Amino acid sequence: MSASTNDEFALYCRGESGNCYKVALMLNLCGLAWHPRFVNFFDDTSKPAFRKEVSDMGELPVLEGRGLVLSQSGVILNYLSETTGHFGGRNDEERREVLRWMLFDNHRFTPSYATLRFMKGIRKIEDNPVTEWLHGQATIAFDVAEQRLGEHPFVAGDAPTIADISMCGYQYYDEASGIDRGRYPNIRSWLERIAALPRWAHPYDLMPRAIPSADRPGPAAQDTWP
């Protein structure tokens, strides 16, 4: 059911998804008028109706507004930075770095860590060869990010960009993953720098959760799909 709203954008999302958080955070940091359109069950997006009505790829996030329906967080972040002029990189070299790190995020950093956290921290699956492999992949990705962030305050250089917004997508969640984040002081400082940006907010304060928690209930789902 859709709530009536004057917001420019609706974001199909759920709070547990760091890929959705990437877009929610960008919308907030840019000061755009948006609201979450909550997609409740973890399997909903694979349903034929979602693929037919919302996005052919059957994945969250999806951003609707200005007559567009956009999917893939990287494409959405790129669209928002191009149309607002924010967080896109200040010259050609920075823009190449933005693209390089967003590709790294999408093929290695987010997939390994997000899947590990989903299996261990949300589904509470015992360790097995798959989680062990993911742990190894996530560790490599964390080591790469740690080194980079020891050399630069933000992943593409001196200023925050959509590459940071993409890479931090899963980093503010507390669910168990088995990764010892105390080993990564540069990543921790970088997350503090991002959290100090005006209008930053935690993912569970921006989007309704599929698995409610009394500790941090978050916003109510006023606009839902289907």
Ligand SMILES: N[C@@H](CCC(=O)N[C@@H](CS)C(=O)NCC(=O)O)C(=O)O
């Ligand atoms: N590369 C995609 C990844 C999107 C993705 O993996 N989305 C997950 C949620 S985090 C999803 O919708 N999975 C299908 C489902 O939950 O049914 C992006 O960045 O947008």
